Amino acid sequence: MNQWNQLTDVFGCRWSEDAIPECAADNICIAWPSIINCIEKVFDKPARLKALDFGCGGGLFCRKLHEMGFAVTGYDESEDLVKAARVNIPEGVTVTDSAALAARRGQYDVITSIMVLQFVHDIEATAEKIISLLKPDGLLVHAVFNPEFIEENSGNPVFTGFEDGRTGYMELKKGVRIPVCNRTDSEYRDIFERFGCKEIYRDLPHFTTEFLGKYTMPFSTEKPEYLIQAFRKEGR
Numbered sequence: 001m002n003q004w005n006q007l008t009d010v011f012g013c014r015w016s017e018d019a020i021p022e023c024a025a026d027n028i029c030i031a032w033p034s035i036i037n038c039i040e041k042v043f044d045k046p047a048r049l050k051a052l053d054f055g056c057g058g059g060l061f062c063r064k065l066h067e068m069g070f071a072v073t074g075y076d077e078s079e080d081l082v083k084a085a086r087v088n089i090p091e092g093v094t095v096t097d098s099a100a101l102a103a104r105r106g107q108y109d110v111i112t113s114i115m116v117l118q119f120v121h122d123i124e125a126t127a128e129k130i131i132s133l134l135k136p137d138g139l140l141v142h143a144v145f146n147p148e149f150i151e152e153n154s155g156n157p158v159f160t161g162f163e164d165g166r167t168g169y170m171e172l173k174k175g176v177r178i179p180v181c182n183r184t185d186s187e188y189r190d191i192f193e194r195f196g197c198k199e200i201y202r203d204l205p206h207f208t209t210e211f212l213g214k215y216t217m218p219f220s221t222e223k224p225e226y227l228i229q230a231f232r233k234e235g236r
């Protein structure tokens, strides 16, 4: 069974128009604005451009990309999160499977992947697959844990086993220990450059006072939680 199915209540939370779901508040309030800013810098008229959210979880960012004007596809390996995404996504957004995705090489203008790649062990193969799905000049934006945030939080109940600073576990729910690969910005840069991409954006957005006044996080918030990077696939 896919381990992420057990976190469907965390990552498959329901979208309501008038409230930010608490379980995704840090993602939505801290990571999303940076990701959206990066996408808007590259595409000022997203209408009809194709976007893929790789590792879409419960589909919340698919909704956002749809609102921004993209034709959106979501993809996730967890069957239960795919079911949750189908409840959250608006009409017109598709959630696809790996066979259908493999047939869409070179078709996406933008691919987002939010808090996914640190959970992927065979990163070379996955990076190659993601990049093959982009059009020439296409944009990949991804967010992972900032390595300094992991270091700061290593040993608290959520992040354990990072004695080597590289690999450990995230345990958001008791008993569900998800293996994490703690990679730096330069490691991701090297990987994506090997597949013909150029880094064009990097950001480490800090928690804001306003956010911390509203939400309580189960970890230290001194260091930025997210490392956000964007890569452009080299043109024809």
Ligand SMILES: C[S@@+](CC[C@H](N)C(=O)[O-])C[C@H]1O[C@@H](n2cnc3c(N)ncnc32)[C@H](O)[C@@H]1O
Binding pocket: 004, 011, 024, 027, 054, 055, 056, 057, 058, 060, 061, 075, 076, 077, 078, 081, 113, 114, 115, 116, 119, 120, 126
């Ligand atoms: C922390 S959740 C983030 C979900 C969503 N992107 C968000 O921001 O809420 C990680 C997601 O990555 C997915 N995932 C993990 N490994 C994957 C892989 N190799 N391919 C596709 N999705 C994967 C999981 O199923 C899960 O939905």
